[in-house]
Amino acid sequence: MYAGSLLKTFESALGPSFQKDTGYGYLGEGRGSLQIANMIIDEQRTPDVFISAGRIPILKLIDHNPVLAQWLVKFASAELVIAYTPNSAFFNSLEKARKGQLMWYEVLSNDRFRFGRTDPELDPMGYYTIISAKLANLYYGDQKIKERILGDDRNPDQIFPEEALKTALESGQIDAAASYKHEAVARGLLYITLPKEINLSNLTFSNFYSQAYYTLRTGQTIYGEPILFSNTILKTSRNIDESIVFVKFLLSEKGQHLLKNDGLNPIKPSIEGDFEKVPSVIKSVVAGDQK
Numbered sequence: 166m167y168a169g170s171l172l173k174t175f176e177s178a179l180g181p182s183f184q185k186d187t188g189y190g191y192l193g194e195g196r197g198s199l200q201i202a203n204m205i206i207d208e209q210r211t212p213d214v215f216i217s218a219g220r221i222p223i224l225k226l227i228d229h230n231p232v233l234a235q236w237l238v239k240f241a242s243a244e245l246v247i248a249y250t251p252n253s254a255f256f257n258s259l260e261k262a263r264k265g266q267l268m269w270y271e272v273l274s275n276d277r278f279r280f281g282r283t284d285p286e287l288d289p290m291g292y293y294t295i296i297s298a299k300l301a302n303l304y305y306g307d308q309k310i311k312e313r314i315l316g317d318d319r320n321p322d323q324i325f326p327e328e329a330l331k332t333a334l335e336s337g338q339i340d341a342a343a344s345y346k347h348e349a350v351a352r353g354l355l356y357i358t359l360p361k362e363i364n365l366s367n368l369t370f371s372n373f374y375s376q377a378y379y380t381l382r383t384g385q386t387i388y389g390e391p392i393l394f395s396n397t398i399l400k401t402s403r404n405i406d407e408s409i410v411f412v413k414f415l416l417s418e419k420g421q422h423l424l425k426n427d428g429l430n431p432i433k434p435s436i437e438g439d440f441e442k443v444p445s446v447i448k449s450v451v452a453g454d455q456k
Contacts, residue, residue: 167216169195169327170348174427183414189407197288197327198222205233213402214411217395218289221387227438234397236438240416241429243392244366245297246356248344252337263357270301274313281334281342283327285318285379292379293365294343296389299377300363350428365392409444416450
């Protein structure tokens with residue numbers, strides 16, 4: 166199971182390439198990463214491998230009792246953008262914002278503008294969108310930007326399931342949507358690039374990002390940080406050997422090339438969690454001993 170923003174990348178490129186190169190079968194499902202973590206905890210799903218947007222959903226499984234995951238590998242960074250299509254009534258204004266002729270937040274603040282995003286309680290992009298809007302308040306020195314664009318954190322007029330959000334955008338149901346750059350690239354969407362200080366893509370701005378946060382209904386507070394996609398093999402996996410081969414493929418030069426083609430930014434992989442529980446093959450790939 167994987168973050169819903171990776172749907173096209175995994176089903177059209179990475180999954181088929183893995184099957185072709187290894188001969189193993191592949192079956193994937195995309196949803197909001199927090200939703201996936203909750204489904205695993207509730208035993209509604211029992212995937213072998215989990216690819217998450219950010220670290221938090223996998224850390225939730227690592228911290229669970231009983232333990233459901235023991236480690237994670239961070240392998241790519243993502244960037245928040247504003248995605249749109251020519252179907253929007255605000256297309257000309259969005260184009261001007263993309264070219265820097267209008268401020269993006271002024272366009273999105275229009276009372277008639279229909280903006281879409283995901284549920285922060287189920288999907289990291291949902292809480293990243295709120296955190297980014299709060300950072301915009303700080304960056305532009307205007308404490309009302311977040312309120313004008315998003316309204317309440319869980320504004321029902323804006324929230325869509327992650328797997329349905331881009332369909333709503335492409336059909337013209339909404340004017341623009343919060344998106345990862347890689348998802349916009351993979352689906353051929355137009356997008357507005359946000360300043361690095363608020364798009365959560367740059368390690369240099371980690372301290373600035375941490376000034377904004379979102380508190381889940383569980384009471385857990387999530388602070389802004391660079392968005393690093395992560396993967397793990399579940400402790401309950403019934404196909405350990407095959408799972409190791411899949412993660413190795415994901416981290417390989419070919420796997421990283423496929424991700425980069427769709428707009429993700431490969432990074433030097435790093436391990437978090439119980440290092441001793443990481444399969445030796447994956448340790449070797451992370452260390453750069455194998456391709």
